[in-house]
Amino acid sequence: MAEATLSAPLRLGLLGSPNSGKTTLFNALTGLRARVGNYPGVTVERREGSTTLDGRTTVLIDLPGTYSLDPISADEAVVAKLLAGELAEVAAPDALVITADACSLDRSLLFVGQVLRLGRPACLVVTMVDELHARGGRVDLERLSQALGIPVVGVVGHRGIGLAELRELLGRPETWTRPPLTPPADALERAGWVDSVVQAAVQQAPGRHRATERVDRIVLHPLWGTLLFAAVMVTFFQLIFAWAVPLMDAIDLAVGWLGNAAHSVLPPGLLADFITDGVIAGVGSVIIFVPQIALLFALLSLLEDVGYMARAAFVVDRVMGRVGLEGRAFVSLLSSYACAIPGIMATRTIPSPRDRLVTILVSPLMTCSARLPVYALLIGAFVPAESGFGPFGLQGLVLLGLYLVGAFAAVAVAAILKRTILPGEGLPFYIELPSYRVPPLRLIASQVWTSVAAFLRRAGTIILVTSMVLWALLTFPQSEPPPGTPPAEAATWGVSHSAAGQLGKALEPVIAPLGFDWKIGVGLVASLAAREVIVATLAQVYAIGEEDAVSLREAVQKDVDPRTGERVFTHATVAALLVFFVFALQCMSTLAVIRRETHSWRWPAFAFCYLLVLAYGASFATHRLVGWLEAT
């Protein structure tokens, strides 16, 4: 015993095709204590978990799901390299544990044959044997083991059936039998080898999965399937909004309360301001995203694990194909309507790295919920509530228009990117449609936790630092208004003389063609943190309590340029500002997440720049067009 614990931990590689029950088995063996990271230099998730097997410390490596060791994606390349021992920094596992779905042994064994050719110690875990039995199938695991030449254990992962036997086996890979003959290299010959193994071990092939067939008759039906898809997506979107908003409001309230409490406890001054407006507000701007991320991933994993996601991708694939993307991109773009951050994180389901990148780059164009406060302020102030066409108010139509412009821009940019810098790799397109299953809650919980933790750890730090920097820009250098300054000017003195205020003034020549003055400039600088911050900043610039939406609206309406005596917010300026917000990537959280997902600052920089150019151009054109329309 002492000898076993002293030696280096045993490293087992868990591999199998997607939907083979691999992750469920991983969770069952390790509990929910997985360490998640990335393989060096690539965006491939690295999951490892520790457990004690037969008194021996064991590291279980959950390798990305793969159908073949002849890699076509980054995920599969990592698996192939790791198994070949070609991955620097990560040693090849000591032994391999292959999972195969009992109901599709016929196909899964093609992959098993490929793995056995590596000549490493291996064992086979036949998963979901309960489903096999329910469908009237029978497999003789003893004979399967003899035919393959390696140990075989049958399990029902989420119920723990067969796990005790498996744990005992996994602790002693030295004792595992090796195949007497290496399976053939040629795929067709290997299929012959599979047939002979199946003939020896499968006593009764499983019948059809009747529930799946019945459900699929509706889900895959051209008409009903499309309607169902629309219904699922609308519900999905609604839930993310409806369920997350109360939680987000609660967080907002708690952060505000905490800020006030800190302010009243601390002696007034810079430290109190820094703690409340810098640190607490910064932390708040990070955790405000957690409800949406958690909810989105709960719903995504539910749809995925139930088996619907593959069907949804099937239904919309053709539409997305027109743009050069595939069905799976649709779901993440839709999620970006709530917030680009979970939307970008959801692109992990897209196998092609280039398609994934295109989807990430256009996600910020989908109108996220952070734009709503800005739209609400400007539309509320400048679009007359009374006008409209029949039952449709003009205010609502403008809002809808802004959503549509964003969506069309996303489609157009995706099409352009696919035709220019990110053409397809000619990857084969295929999606497996798994049988419908009721997913174990633990599986969904672990997926939600992994995503939330990753967001907090990686993106959270960047967001926090940036929001503190912005606080400093709005605060320093400090200056007091000279005595005799009119009270209206004195109230905004601090902001207008801060670094951000000066930046706003320096920006004025650049943004003047859009009709923006320095105050909007300050708002734009501050909104780099997050779009909705412009509302609070404008309130600060106009020296109005943030809660006072109506008076900010009035102040904005009445604001007059002291030099020209004309209104600052003309229709042309308002339209230009709205259009600017449709395009510009003013959200450091999105930039941080793009950085995290692409592992380089190159792509967030690219996204920021192209969207800024687009925003400026479209805003300029809008300003001119509206100005010209009003003049004629």
Place this chain on the structure above:
Amino acid sequence: MKPDFNNEEGPARTVDRPRPVSLAELSPGEAARIVGVEGDTRIGRRLGDLGFLPGTLVRALSRAPLGDPTVYELRGSRFCLRQGEARRVFVERGTEPDRG
């Protein structure tokens, strides 16, 4: 149409062994046996790894609303392929599904 003189096996044989068509030509519900997969390309190899191999029975299940992609069933699994992929797989129609 000129008569097909190249067919040395005679007309009777033609009835027994229908001309191979691409998988993309199968209508939903139709079953067929795979007779070949195009070339040693990345796509061809991957299709083989998924089980699209000569001798395997395959059945078209359902076609998406706008005519593409299509779901196929083989070796106890269901895969959805676009026309571009399905055209690389050649099948012989009129095979009775005997398993799966």
